[in-house]
Amino acid sequence: MARYSYIAQSLSGEEKAGVLEAEDIHQLARNLKREGLILVKAELEGKEKKKFEISLPSLGGVSLIEKMFFTRNLRVMIGAGLPLPKAIRILADQAKSKRFKTALLEIEEEITKGKSFAEAMAKYPDIFPDLFQSMIKVGGEAGTLEDVLNILTQQMERESELRSKIKSAMIYPAVIISTMIGIGILMLIMVVPKLAETFAELNIELPITTKIVIGFANFLTKKWYLVIGLLIFFIFIVLRALKTTVGKKIIDNFTLKIPVIASIIRNTNSAYTVRTLSSLISAGVSLPRSLEITAGTLGNIYYKTAISQAVEKVRKGGKLSEALKPYENIYPLTVIQMIAVGEETGETSTILAKLADFFETEVGNATKNFASVIEPVLMLAIGAAVGFFAISMVQPMYSMLGAIK
Numbered sequence: 001m002a003r004y005s006y007i008a009q010s011l012s013g014e015e016k017a018g019v020l021e022a023e024d025i026h027q028l029a030r031n032l033k034r035e036g037l038i039l040v041k042a043e044l045e046g047k048e049k050k051k052f053e054i055s056l057p058s059l060g061g062v063s064l065i066e067k068m069f070f071t072r073n074l075r076v077m078i079g080a081g082l083p084l085p086k087a088i089r090i091l092a093d094q095a096k097s098k099r100f101k102t103a104l105l106e107i108e109e110e111i112t113k114g115k116s117f118a119e120a121m122a123k124y125p126d127i128f129p130d131l132f133q134s135m136i137k138v139g140g141e142a143g144t145l146e147d148v149l150n151i152l153t154q155q156m157e158r159e160s161e162l163r164s165k166i167k168s169a170m171i172y173p174a175v176i177i178s179t180m181i182g183i184g185i186l187m188l189i190m191v192v193p194k195l196a197e198t199f200a201e202l203n204i205e206l207p208i209t210t211k212i213v214i215g216f217a218n219f220l221t222k223k224w225y226l227v228i229g230l231l232i233f234f235i236f237i238v239l240r241a242l243k244t245t246v247g248k249k250i251i252d253n254f255t256l257k258i259p260v261i262a263s264i265i266r267n268t269n270s271a272y273t274v275r276t277l278s279s280l281i282s283a284g285v286s287l288p289r290s291l292e293i294t295a296g297t298l299g300n301i302y303y304k305t306a307i308s309q310a311v312e313k314v315r316k317g318g319k320l321s322e323a324l325k326p327y328e329n330i331y332p333l334t335v336i337q338m339i340a341v342g343e344e345t346g347e348t349s350t351i352l353a354k355l356a357d358f359f360e361t362e363v364g365n366a367t368k369n370f371a372s373v374i375e376p377v378l379m380l381a382i383g384a385a386v387g388f389f390a391i392s393m394v395q396p397m398y399s400m401l402g403a404i405k
Helices: 025-034 064-079 084-094 098-112 117-121 130-142 145-202 208-222 224-242 245-255 261-283 287-297 301-315 320-327 333-345 348-404
Strands: 002-010 015-022 037-044
Touching: 002 025, 015 025, 025 037, 025 064, 064 084, 064 098, 064 145, 084 098, 098 117, 117 130, 130 145, 130 261, 130 287, 145 208, 145 261, 145 348, 208 224, 208 348, 224 245, 245 261, 245 301, 261 287, 261 301, 261 333, 261 348, 287 301, 301 320, 320 333, 333 348
Parallel strands: none
Antiparallel strands: 002 015, 002 037
16 A cells, blocks of 8 residues: 545535555545545655656647646546546646646636537647547547546557657667767867868878868868758758658658668557557547548658558458558558457457557667667767778878878
8 A cells, every 4th residue: 555645625625635545546536535525636655756747847839748647637537526627627727838728728618618528629639639539529428538538548658658768769879979970070170170281381292081071171160151051951951851742751761771770660650550549449439530540640651651541441341451461561460460350359459459569569679779789880980980080180191201201
């Protein structure tokens, strides 16, 4: 049993603070409900504290973490018997994002006026996407809102974990590459010009590699504004390309062919696909609509196209496993085979959830090994760059010493 310090409200709005023992947050909420109290905030006592509140701020938008905590807390409050408008208002007061707070207060107002929860949140598609709206709509109509919120919470928790794993894997190479570029620029700006002056004074015939390094250093020193301008222009072009179908196809196709990274992309997109489908189907959303929503959540254009085209085949009565067979080059055969098993047994949602666990584990393993795989590649690149620079700068000095002899 764990000890929780809590803040709760009575139905009349009076606050009460105290400490209770419970197995988890949900049991704590049930115990307080028996006393006519609604749990608002709880904190696990002891060395490791776990807060039951929206505590992470978001700059300008609404983070996945904040939405996840909102969904989890809303589920507990509804399960404890608190009316939906009151629960949303309490959570709005705890929201750190001003935008999220405003949206929740307006949603609470719309619900009070008679609109459904799904209709009220439809005004904020950038905060509550189709996935959220469709599941809430089904939960509201079927009277299973608490269960749907639980599924949504699990969906967002897994998505957050997956994003965290991928970001963690990218930190090491990003730091190494940034450091290498920074040191290289400093050398070109501070060291090379002085060496170039020395070579010019001694009237030494320079090798072609040395001329290239000195020329680039002079350009970087004297025309630095052009370098910055070209860099901004390049970033602008890439961002524009990512917004076009042709550009996304080129970039997504390229990333799917890079060793190591390609397997992470395939497993990540497979995990997103089956996890989202599992959540939607288990919430009661129809398969065609679930596929439409899933396609909208996928970033890679090849996966988005595969699921979008599968929608049409499923609507015509075809099986999802058959619809995905032409895309074995991006979806592992395991996905198609397990979906077929789910269709035969009627346990599609359960099998998809287990399949999602498998691919999320695979992504975790791949990201753990990513640093060990990328490290020798980075060392070779750094060694080649340092070697090229050293040879280019040292070779004229040897020529000068040879001439003195």
